[in-house]
Amino acid sequence: MTPGYLLRRTVRLAVSLVVLVTAAFLMIHMVPGDPVRAALGMTASPEVVAARRESLGLNDPLAVQFATWLRGLATGDLGTSMVSGLPVAEIIAVRLPSTAVLALLAFVVVLAVAVPLGLAMAVLTRGGRRRGAELGFTSTSAAVAAVPEFLLGVGLIFVFGVTLGWLPVAGRGGPESYLLPVAALSAGPAVALARIVRVEALAVLGSDFVRTARAKRLPAWRVYGRHAFPNALTSTLTISGMLLSSMIVGTVLVEVVFAWPGLGRTFVESILAKDYPVVQAVVLLYGAIVLVVNLVVDLLLAVLDPRSTLPEA
């Protein structure tokens, strides 16, 4: 990994963030509706609505609003939510951790399940062995991956929370309260990733350099552990990066089902309520997370697979 590579990636990250922020600003202004009237209620007099609009700067041209927001951003002021009246920075500070913990736990579970499962299935079914197991794995995993997480969440609550009463039906509490949301969030991605890992691992197992490793008469663990799997996991790593960022962002539906006090729910509500300050800040945050995770993945890749740092043709 060269300093030039690092610099290139960092510049690209910064440019991406600027584009993202601008896009978010423009998009939220395309959402039809009047957030001020909605926040104040139908009974509010036109004068109060107009006054609030003025004080929020909503009568300014978009460019001025954008400049104002950017200025605030530079000083660390993300603005105030129009709906809840709370500073946006505070909303994020309170909500992000619970979302992040949920997503990270689910991500760990996904990796812990998908990588061994995918590798094991690849080894078991390599070279067309065990067709039955392959068919079972493929169809089962396709079915599990196709169940939307909110449906799975409702189903899990129905069975383990309400019917059996083994686990809390909702809310964040002790360690046991994490079980169902994490399970709902990770089941689909885990099997989906396991399929990818298997396919990648199969491709690598059939590759020439693994044959070379076998020809060297290395022990099986060394053939798999040193030669096959690290190469199978480079593309898995790329996908995992996208997975992690999508999990942080994608907890939305699960948060609703499990009454989880996270940021995803806030984001959805803010979009619907056209609560610009919150939406812009959250988009910026999510974008930063996504991009930083991707950057980290690329850096990891650069370490694992030196070819990846070559400038694109």
Add this chain to the structure above:
Amino acid sequence: MVRAQLLAAGRTPVGAVAAGLLLAFLVLAVVAPPLWQDAADRVDTAAMLQGPSSRHWLGTDALGRDVLLRVLVATRFSIGLALAATLISVVLGLVFGTLPTVLPRPAGRLVVAGINLAIAFPGLLLALFFAAVFGVGARGAVLAIGIAGAPAFARLVHTMSASVAGRDYVAAARVAGVGRTRLIARHVLPNIGEPLVVNATLAAGGGLLAFAGLSFLGLGVQPPAYDWGRLLGEGLGRIYLNPAAALAPGVAVVLASVAFQLGGEAVAQAVGLRTPLPRPAGPAPTTTVDVAGTGPAPTSATADGGDAGPPTGGAPQRPVLAVEDLRVSFPTASRWVHPVDGVSVTVAPGESVGIVGESGSGKTLTALAAAGLVPGPGVVTAARLEVAGVRVLGRSERELRRLLGTSLAMVFQDPSSSLNPSMRVGRQLAEVATVHQGARRRAAWAQAVDRLRQVRVGAPERRARQYPHEFSGGMRQRAMIAMGLMGTPALVIADEPTTALDVTVQREVLRLLRRVQRDAGAALLLISHDITVVSQLCRRLLVMYAGRVVEDLPAAGLAHARHPYTRALVASVPDLDTDRERPLATIPGRPPEPVAGRTGCAFAPRCRYATGQCRTRDPHLVTRSDGHAVACWHPREDP
């Protein structure tokens, strides 16, 4: 072509399941609305919000309508919506994916950057955003999901069209002055159609789920229209009162999505976009004739067949490779085939033996079998199979490692793929020493550097720390050879070691192989389609055809080859004496596919000397007193 692939996809178990499901949904989408539309829309407020009963199997909704019928009728709309959204994704993806090719370079790069940014952002959030912009309802949801799915297609189209645009015929078209737009329409798009269709199928499955998610948040289809998402949303609101009403649309969504995704994957496998299935076992027989050339019948070569002495002449040494009646079998759908079918080879210590033959003749498999490396599900049987005096068959991997660890070295065809791309070259060499000789890391490293030096890799200390991609092709092959030298090989098996290399580099590598063989005193089994290469390096040649050895002769006696096939091979090689004015010799016809059983000589269909006997009776390898063996009913004597 595409139809054949679809049929092939349908024959896999996964494909069959997907096809069955898709067909069922298709039928439902066609017949359900005309059959049950009216019944499903019949309002009966007296029967509202009922649980399952014999009249309403899944209960009724808030207007007393039958939930089951509504789920069935909704099939058409639900799938239609998913397809519409996918269509939008594909169209937008095509537009934005081809823009970088059409636009001036800076603008194109900007578009690519935009695509990469958009693709990093989760689709559901984009869809949410767009749903808010376009308003709740079917139109907004289709647009939202369609647009949210576009970046993935844009990237696909961009990547694929970039690769297609790099191909020769497109370059040729460009040189010929074909405009960019026309280039895309005529040359690029037709070539990316298949992967696009496959990905669209996968996306349609995902689209169904996305609609369900939007409906869950209240942003999906709105009354009076209904899709599975809306029915699911309604059902979930009362899931604890009537679970069936939520379960049915949920199952429908999941099943349909699975059908689309499995279908897409099955087609992808058949098309060969990805290889979720293991690659066809072993080197599959192909129809290419490596020994190419154009021209009339083989010219004849002459030599007397007496001067090459028997290879093991003199000392009754124990052979380093002893193979008798080797058979490698692979299962196909209906039966076993034998790409290697009764091969016997003996290699004495220090001897160099070459195996020549066209692709698919079984020479590589023979080498792999000798090394115990035939990939599953291939099965190896032999009357005798010994390497360096060690019986290979029936031994555990662990025993072979102990017994063969350092005495057998292999060099493969493509040095660019035969080295582990993510491991330093030095370590790949060193691990042989650490594993088999229990060497310490430092010592093993030193040995690796030494071996690299031995194969004439410049600055070996530095090179050892590099990765394979930093090596040139020839240098990689030398590293492979060095890897074999880490032990004390009694036998080096080199499988097409020069085929992937430049001509100049080829010579270097061959020279190196010869030197190594000499220095290490190892025997060499060289496999190649190139009879010239083999004859330069080996004292004895085995000619393989259709899984059998058809001739075993001294390299020096090539001119006196007796099998018509060998003669044809020799004739197809141009040399200084070849008349440049005349077209090159060629072997008419193609090598046969490996089949279960055969009658007669496999070469007979291509052989100008074939007789009825050739077609009915299989010739056996008959060894002459001078060791020259041939399997032919009508061996050629000197011309």
Add this chain to the structure above:
Amino acid sequence: MASRSTAVSVLAASALVLTACSGDGSDGGGGAATPVEDGTLVTAVAGDPGNLDPHMTVLALTRYVGTYMYDQLILIDEEGELRPWLAESWQEEPGSVTFTLREGITCSDGSPLTASDVAANVDFVADPANQSPLLGLWVQPGVTTSADDAARTVTVTAGSPDPFLLQGLALLPIVCAAGMADRDSLAHSGNGTGMFTLEEAVPGERYTFQRRDDYAWGPDGASASDPGTPATVIIRVVPDESTAVNLFLSGEVDLLAVTGPDQDRITAPDVRRYDVRTLFSQLIFNQADGRPGADPAVRRALVQAVDWDEVGAVMTGGKGQPPTGLGVLEPKVCPADTVTGTIPPHDPAAAATVLDDAGWVADGGVRSRDGEPLALTLVYSSEAGSQLAAGVELVSQRWQELGVEVELRPVTSVQANEVLFGTGAWDAVILSLNVAFPSQLTGFFGGPPPPDGTNFGAIANERYTSLTAAAMQQPGAAGCGDWAEAERALIGAADVTPIVDSLLPYFADGVELRLNAGSPAPPTLRLFTR
């Protein structure tokens, strides 16, 4: 699974929900319950209250969370009777009202509550510069105050005729002096005289309150030392109603309002149920120039074509009640039935005749007049649940049977405000609009249309305007006759058609309480063994 937060907050609910009450503390538990001392009560709300400043919000759930920290001057009980709370007595004069505060009231910071403090609350809301959304709701523009700390009296004088001055002021949460001086502090904590203080706030998850043991100024003398008062109250944020009911059934929540179908799951005989009745939905036409609703015949025909009882049953899953008036929350100051016999009766044939007579003739399905098809855009909330949507669907079906082309247009709450007050691209709306007093409806059903006013339907009903003008001149219940007649004028002209009342039940498991303006009054919460 429509999220409850949205179901509660939409169109209507943003303005209202807060006030008036009716309640029917059906005592299902039998008499053997014994009080639980210093127990913990857990209740749930559907969304996060956000900024807790009680003067800067109209969100129902923010206001509800606030009631634990802030008292009111007067409690309005289930029958609409006014009960002393912070004010031990009050005196109504024409155009003004004087409250006398109870003695010994202290704030959570220990300081005493003075008459001037109360006056400062009213002044704050009344000052337009402060942009309080309560201005116009409970405190009308132009009010002035005077306070006598020694006599503990506050006098509030209306700037314009306001028949419900007393009732409005009764509902104002009273903030203590320190809080008024430092408004920012009110966003996350409380400074009031309530029986509870905010111990810990975890936004989006839970709000924990502790009892003030010195509290002794509750409604009708309720105090912290009464048997069964909870030492701790936890308000959990549970956005999904099914989830909330799951929690209630598993015993993790003791007190819960349930708007949706999941109420059917709560069947335990010893769970108490307190119902609050509200007008669930009403139909309003856009009478702006060029809109079909401007034609009285069209309005009448559209109303007559539909069996509103049937629609009401669908919208409430059969649990609704026939409406008795416009959207004024229970307990109503003027409890007259203005609906029965006033709505144009259900008669599809008559409806068709009305349209025929008015020149809207059916020609192959859709009626038209002068080449103009009778096409309507019917707007409703996309966030109010599938039963409302089903009811709307039924309405549109009936209208289509009449030969009217109907386009359903579901909107979110922000879009609703944009459509109704902005673009005007709608013909009929089915919404839930409820207010505390009849006087607050006059701006919606009369006066200038947007952008100058809030008469979004451009209703021009002269009889309603003149009757309400007369009623505004009479204090409180004295004008009820005129208010009722005014409502009948609107309903009879098919300007506004109430569709169905819903019963919003509070389920209480091991909890007893009294309702204050349709919402549990925290100082009256008592825990009992189940």
